[in-house]
Amino acid sequence: MATLTPQVPHPATFADKAAFALGFILFEGKMRALFSLLFGASMLLFIDRAEEAARDGDRLQIRRLLWLGLFGYLHFLLLWWGDILFTYALAGLAALPFRHAPPRRLAAGALAIFACWHLLIGGGGLPETWREHRVIAGTASPADAARYDKAEAIVASKTAAEMASYHQGFAAQIAGKLRDQAAEPLSSALGSMGETLPLMLLGMALLRSGFFSGGWPDGALRRLARTGIAAGGTLTLLILAWAWSGGFPPVRMMLIVSAVAALPHLLMALAYAATLVRAAPRLARTALGARLVATGRMAFTNYIACTLVMTFIFYGWGLDLVGKVPPRQQPLYVLGGWAAMLAWSKPWLARYRQGPLEWLWRSLTERRRQPFRR
Template sequence: MNDTIAPSIDDNAAAVPASAIAPVGAAERIDTLDFIRGLAVMGILAANIVAFGQPMMAYFTPGKFLVPAGDPDGWMWIAQFILVDGKMRGLFTLLFGAGMYLFMEKAWARGATRWLQAWRLVILLGFGLFHFYFIWFGDILSLYALVGLIVLACLKWSIKTQLWVGLAGYMLGVVFYAFTVFPWLVTGTALGDSSPEMAEMRDGMRAEMQSQIAEQAPVNEAIASGDYAALVAHRIGEQGLEPFTNVFLFGFETLPLMLIGIALYRIGFFSGAIAREKLVLWGWTGMIAGGLAHLAIGLLMQADGFSPFGTQAAFLGMSALPRLWMVIGLVALLVAYAPSATGWLGDRVRAAGRAAFTNYLGTSVVMMFLFHGWALGLFGQLNRPQLYVVVVLAWVLMLAWSKPWLDRYRYGPLEWLWRCLTYRTVFPLRK
């Protein structure tokens, strides 16, 4: 595929009436995207499970579990850090960018403009804000919607511009996130003792960390006790701006990865335009190089005792560059190997990917029933191995319902609702 774009459309024109536009049909789907999306929506639960079942700080720091973590030497933490954390989010972000362009290709061909995509993202923002305030604070949909509105302005750039701006933007983010390592150097190394000024800074940073941990206490208490009204009030009152401020914190990763995802889609990366041998070579190179770098960081954190400052530096600053290697490597391997995943399991993973929106939000609802005090009340009760059992059971649930549902219906429930709201018409759901 060359650098040409879809047929010229005046994006300032009024949106085409919804009745003249049809959503993407099954024949227009890219099978590989569904497969990767299915694995990503399953993997993102593995990344988030600790934050569902334990205080948020336990996501970074094993010592913040409310029960013994069940991982005395931290090897499970290291394994998750290498294989899961940030990788599933990266896959999702690449696919979201690719999906935006795929949507617009079909929309342009049918006479629509980018206003349709903008309206679609506004609806997604509504879903995301509802998810954040009323279900789970770890929502990513609002971030994607807000960043996606920025990406809309870049859709008609050339492929090379999208790719190079994406890569350059990500490297800018690597520099930005590198500053998160400084607090750990001050609080966890000899730098904090090097001068009275540094010692004062160290003490201030430690006090600020304790303050942040204390601020989360009402949230943890509300979840454990089942005081849902207090939890929602805290999210709206104390955390109400987080979905918007997260754009500035995570935008240096999200925006570049979306642009890279668009560029990869346009060169045919997801649809067989790249030789399989190259995909395998690039994939294993990125996975091995990035994995070894993550292993080194994990061992450093193990030696450091998984301190709060150290683990946050590892997640945000130290791993930013090797994480890109692993995300690109992983997506290359999945593109290479997805066509051979033709058995019953592969079909069910693809179905989970076709219903990824429903699976993502549905998983958060299921986790509420498991962990909140007004339901089963398991918050703070399960250690890391037990939380992984929950992940596996949730995977079984995803794989069990998605394919039978899609055998009978055209879309997942929330996918259908999103389409209806996007086009402002009611589409048939049953096949």
């Protein structure tokens, strides 16, 4: 619940709400969308390179995605509930049959799926959101108020049980997941397929259109960046005002994150992508750019390493800080994570060809040990 509202597990101060709002404006949904676009593009890059070497790119990609699914499930089971690798493996397999579609048709189909999925979710969530609104406003019927209070009590009980599980040791957490949440990665993947799959398809269309490789005119990229930030940012601020006015209530926040904010998320992610494409040639020649390149080349290793470090800091088998760091202090941990990734990735790649998990993933996909040391 704390991913949806700053009011969990403790009532939020103004600074907590402001920190949560900043993350909502700049990052929530936008980074996930950007990563999904890039994953779709990377699938095609992998296949193209395999086929240039006269190999079966589709078969290698399927094998690669199946291994990614296993890594994702182990990531969920051993470390963190919020894994996205299993979802990406499943969505990648679903996207693969469409890789030969023309870019315009692929983009149109992706946007249609994206719109229909979120409209259905939004429509389905409106009755409960309206009921919550009436309860907060004090205009709900006694029956609706009682129903809402009962739902809130269930959420509070689940949150307390979840917090208790995080305070447990390593083995106890794994046992609890196997007992109570063994199918969670699959249900999460299916529950987010209408977002992840179309974004991957859109990333494939962008790659084929030359978006990532200088094929778009600079003016088109500038217009996309400006329009996406202006329109997406305005919508995001309006949605944030609606959320803040109710104190970030849980049902409303669930509807916002799952459906209402989908369009501004996509608009801002595309704007970010266009901005980065324009900046990349110059940025890559700088010292910071070199470190960003190295960090990106080790994205898999850095993703899992981030989980390992942060769960050690917050879970019971480590420093046990879960529930003790308010939202206003959490950006410090984010900055620390960024600094660590930028600091170690470049020196590592000076000695090794790729990150350790990238090497393992590729070796398993290729079914032979790949070169590792330089």
